[in-house]
Amino acid sequence: MAKRTLQIDVLDYNEEAKMMECRLIIDGRSARFYMPKSNYEAFMFDGVFIRDGQEKDSADVLNTTHVFDERI
Numbered sequence: 001m002a003k004r005t006l007q008i009d010v011l012d013y014n015e016e017a018k019m020m021e022c023r024l025i026i027d028g029r030s031a032r033f034y035m036p037k038s039n040y041e042a043f044m045f046d047g048v049f050i051r052d053g054q055e056k057d058s059a060d061v062l063n064t065t066h067v068f069d070e071r072i
Contacts, residue, residue: 001071001072002071002072003069003070003071003072004026004027004069004070004072005025005026005027005067005068005069005070006024006025006026006067006068006070007024007025007064007065007066007067007068008022008023008024008025008049008064008065009022009023009025009061009062009063009064009065010022010040010049010053010061010062010063010064011023011032011060011061011062012062013037013062014034017034018036018037018038019034019035019036019037020034020035020036020037020039020040021034022034022035044063048065049063049064049065050063050064050065050066051063051064
């Protein structure tokens with residue numbers, strides 16, 4: 001059975017556009033995308049992101065999810 005992993009990192013906040021810059025990582029391959037701050041805050045409320053999002057870590061990441069494993 002094959003396995004796929006997924007994680008989302010939040011990299012920065014664009015104040016002017018009110019958008020969060022994010023990185024979607026699937027099996028080590030990454031792509032950047034943007035999500036509205038309101039969606040990010042809703043995901044924070046739901047516990048999707050695991051940090052408080054107040055400051056960046058040593059990898060310059062503001063917030064992140066757990067690594068999700070999918071069996072395919």
